[in-house]
Amino acid sequence: MKALVHVALKKTVLDPQGQTICRSLASMGYSGIRDVRQGKYFEIELENGATAEQVEKIAREVLTNPVIEEFTCDLEESGRPEADR
Template sequence: MKARVTVSLKPGVLDPQGRAIRHALESLGFAGVGEVRVGKVIELELAPDTPRETVEEMARRLLANPVIESFRVDMADAPAEAP
């Protein structure tokens, strides 16, 4: 089983990395770019019977800073390996 944890800054938290990316895009000639927010995606390979609640606890305790970040957990069965 695979889990994907998407972590992003909460609304209202300053994002200097996003601001730098926006500025760089504008300097490269990309007009019309609004706010840019930077986050992270963490992919986990898990035992088939791992419950979602366990992954959410991982995110709360280590993968995200609950003071300034929010997270989303997506879980899926791992695709079969090609021969």
């Protein structure tokens, strides 16, 4: 069983790292880029029977800084072989 937690800066918070990537891409000749924002994500391998509430608790209390960040959680059953590694 696997959970995917995405953590990103709130839209209202400046993302200098993303801006730097955006400018760099332009200066390197990659055209058509309007904006870049960078975030992080966590692939969490869970014991069977884990609930979405558990994952959300971890995301909220540990993985996210609520002052400047927001998160989304997705829980998936382990349908793929690599999930059993």
